[in-house]
Amino acid sequence: MADDLLKMMQQWIAHLENSTGTTSDNAPYPPWWPFLQENTPTDTQLPPQHAELLALLTQQSLEFARFGEQLIAQMEQNGSHTEASALMNQFQSHLRQLTQEWVLKRWQLPEQLGALFRTHSFQDDLLLDNPFIHGLKSLLNTPSQLGLQHSLQRQLKDGVDMLIEYEQALRDYSAHYAEINSGATSAFLKQIELSNPPVSSLGQLHDLWVDAYESSYGEQIATDEYRNAHGRISNAVMALRLFLQNLRNTQLQQFGIPNASQLDLIYQRLNEQRREIKQLRRDLSALNALREEVAQLKTARAPRQTRRKGGA
Amino acid sequence: MKGLKLEPTQIREEVARFNEHLQQSYETLKTIGDVEVGVTPRTEIFRNDKTRLFYYAPQSEQPLKTPLLICYALVNRPYIADLQPDRSLIASLTREGVPVYLIDWGYPDEGDRYLDLDDYIEDYIDSCVSACSQHAGSEHVNLLGICQGGTFSLCYTALHPERIRNLITMVTPVDFHTQDFTLSHLAMKVDADLAVRTYGNIPGELLNDTYNSLMPMRLGVQKNLGLAAQLSDRDKALNFLRMEQWINDGPDQAGEAFRNFIQQFFQRNLLLKGDVMIGEKRVDLKAINQPILNIIGAHDHLVPPSSSRALAKATTSPDYRELCVQAGHIGVFVSSKGLKQVPSGIANWLKARD
Numbered sequence: 001m002a003d004d005l006l007k008m009m010q011q012w013i014a015h016l017e018n019s020t021g022t023t024s025d026n027a028p029y030p031p032w033w034p035f036l037q038e039n040t041p042t043d044t045q046l047p048p049q050h051a052e053l054l055a056l057l058t059q060q061s062l063e064f065a066r067f068g069e070q071l072i073a074q075m076e077q078n079g080s081h082t083e084a085s086a087l088m089n090q091f092q093s094h095l096r097q098l099t100q101e102w103v104l105k106r107w108q109l110p111e112q113l114g115a116l117f118r119t120h121s122f123q124d125d126l127l128l129d130n131p132f133i134h135g136l137k138s139l140l141n142t143p144s145q146l147g148l149q150h151s152l153q154r155q156l157k158d159g160v161d162m163l164i165e166y167e168q169a170l171r172d173y174s175a176h177y178a179e180i181n182s183g184a185t186s187a188f189l190k191q192i193e194l195s196n197p198p199v200s201s202l203g204q205l206h207d208l209w210v211d212a213y214e215s216s217y218g219e220q221i222a223t224d225e226y227r228n229a230h231g232r233i234s235n236a237v238m239a240l241r242l243f244l245q246n247l248r249n250t251q252l253q254q255f256g257i258p259n260a261s262q263l264d265l266i267y268q269r270l271n272e273q274r275r276e277i278k279q280l281r282r283d284l285s286a287l288n289a290l291r292e293e294v295a296q297l298k299t300a301r302a303p304r305q306t307r308r309k310g311g312a
Numbered sequence: 313m314k315g316l317k318l319e320p321t322q323i324r325e326e327v328a329r330f331n332e333h334l335q336q337s338y339e340t341l342k343t344i345g346d347v348e349v350g351v352t353p354r355t356e357i358f359r360n361d362k363t364r365l366f367y368y369a370p371q372s373e374q375p376l377k378t379p380l381l382i383c384y385a386l387v388n389r390p391y392i393a394d395l396q397p398d399r400s401l402i403a404s405l406t407r408e409g410v411p412v413y414l415i416d417w418g419y420p421d422e423g424d425r426y427l428d429l430d431d432y433i434e435d436y437i438d439s440c441v442s443a444c445s446q447h448a449g450s451e452h453v454n455l456l457g458i459c460q461g462g463t464f465s466l467c468y469t470a471l472h473p474e475r476i477r478n479l480i481t482m483v484t485p486v487d488f489h490t491q492d493f494t495l496s497h498l499a500m501k502v503d504a505d506l507a508v509r510t511y512g513n514i515p516g517e518l519l520n521d522t523y524n525s526l527m528p529m530r531l532g533v534q535k536n537l538g539l540a541a542q543l544s545d546r547d548k549a550l551n552f553l554r555m556e557q558w559i560n561d562g563p564d565q566a567g568e569a570f571r572n573f574i575q576q577f578f579q580r581n582l583l584l585k586g587d588v589m590i591g592e593k594r595v596d597l598k599a600i601n602q603p604i605l606n607i608i609g610a611h612d613h614l615v616p617p618s619s620s621r622a623l624a625k626a627t628t629s630p631d632y633r634e635l636c637v638q639a640g641h642i643g644v645f646v647s648s649k650g651l652k653q654v655p656s657g658i659a660n661w662l663k664a665r666d
Binding site: 047049050053054056057058061064065068069071072075076088095191192193194195196198199200201202203205206207209210213214217218221222227228230231232234235238239241242245263264267268270271272274275278 | 314315316318320323327330334344345347423425427431491494497500503506509511529533536537539540556557560
């Protein structure tokens with residue numbers, strides 16, 4: 001697989017070299033991107049760390065090349081009359097997408113809920129029959145004789161409240177990113193205007209953007225409003241995760257299976273015992289030291305007493 | 313638009329060059345196996361639960377009498393102080409004649425969730441100080457704390473001043489509420505109780521994401537775009553891979569210790585107020601009158617210089633010095649600039665006080 005991948009990349013580079021300086025009637029690039037995307041991360045000839053890096057590199061290369069191509073296509077289509085503002089729009093939408101992905105990835109829903117929303121729309125009939133909802137329904141259907149019905153209903157209501165809180169917190173948090181982006185964009189455009197010599201490469205453009213973005217980001221995160229939004233989204237994600245864990249624990253307990261909270265209790269007791277044992281060892285060691293000291297004192301005293309007795 | 317001159321030919325060349333680097337990177341990565349870190353010879357001399365103490369013998373004919381005990385942070389692994397032969401704070405110190413001891417906290421697992429700061433400071437550090445002292449045949453030790461390990465070292469020295477001869481703090485947070493302390497600012501509203509109830513031990517990956525979020529574009533887009541060029545050269549690739557290995561090797565944090573640290577230090581800034589509680593003991597920094605060397609990174613974005621510099625007035629030490637390195641948080645002891653200044657700075661300072 002590795003050699004195939006290499007061959008494909010070499011072909012593509014050769015193609016790029018051949019087409020340098022030519023016009024828009026170039027043949028389309030070979031369709032190697034999907035191939036790379038599908039195959040690189042599973043490369044078994046490299047240690048995992050390297051394979052991950054290569055996957056990241058490839059992804060980055062895809063983004064970079066895709067953006068480069070879009071720009072080239074636009075410039076070739078419009079010739080030298082291409083509006084710089086159009087190019088800038090292209091660039092900013094490219095970066096906005098990167099930022100948005102980053103925000104969503106960072107504050108994604110706990111796995112179970114995330115999976116639910118990825119695989120089902122709310123209109124989907126299957127929504128009501130997926131494992132998560134099925135689990136909730138079976139909990140709700142637990143005979144009330146077990147005494148769990150009321151508390152479970154309350155738990156579920158809490159869950160919905162938490163989901164709403166998460167949604168609002170994410171919206172609030174994303175609003176800050178809209179401001180950061182807008183601040184970064186104006187600083188970026190200002191920097192370009194001031195660039196002398198003019199910016200002539202995508203690399204320079206990226207660097208300028210990074211500086212502008214970090215500066216705008218630094219200002220925004222220093223505000224109390226951002227701090228509150230950050231705390232809110234952090235806590236909302238954690239609360240949802242904890243809620244799901246508790247729900248799972250309740251269910252496991254109901255079936256008589258040991259759950260995480262019981263295990264946790266065992267760890268807590270083990271830790272208390274660990275401390276007690278260590279304290280006992282320390283006390284024992286101090287006691288031994290004291291015993292040795294007494295023994296030494298006795299030994300030191302004994303000859304004197306013998307001498308005194310002998311003298312008498 | 314004035315200041316912008318993009319040409320299709322040039323962009324195509326740039327993209328081609330980028331992909332050429334990508335290809336070279338692939339070739340380079342194929343020739344590199346697993347990377348090695350922490351290569352300076354060492355001996356494990358003591359173990360307490362998962363905490364281990366390593367000894368690095370001095371490589372000079374006139375070594376210092378008092379050993380130097382290095383206490384690293386709980387976040388990340390301590391081998392950053394011995395990353396590779398030519399980027400090793402520890403190797404440089406041993407060449408200067410310093411007998412070095414390093415505390416390695418290990419990787420906490422679920423069973424360690426209830427370890428708190430009392431365990432770390434009054435049990436693990438304390439037993440390492442004793443083991444170091446005994447092994448070196450010295451009544452006292454010199455203590456060097458890095459980052460959070462520096463904060464722990466301050467607490468330990470305040471609680472046991474009789475055991476420490478000289479104290480060195482490196483990129484250490486002291487005042488957690490300075491204006492430019494972004495990490496602390498962001499931690500203020502995070503519910504630490506909820507975090508511990510949710511995760512038990514706090515995942516290292518989560519903390520890593522938090523550090524990266526302090527400069528998302530620089531540590532994301534810019535770093536990734538530079539990757540291809542970086543990895544196409546074998547030596548640069550090896551340096552990069554070692555550092556990446558370290559960055560991604562963040563251990564989980566014992567839940568209780570994390571809660572103690574976030575609430576007492578980050579959120580309530582109790583260290584400067586003299587109100588931090590380690591177990592049942594109160595930490596009073598005024599109890600520290602040892603000579604102090606405070607090493608600061610001028611461009612440290614994790615622990616800003618303003619936070620570390622607060623130490624100047626926090627203790628009763630009549631012998632307080634600062635060494636400011638023109639580097640970032642990690643660059644202080646890994647960059648060539650840092651390695652030129654820091655090991656010799658420490659060794660000379662210690663020699664004058666041995």
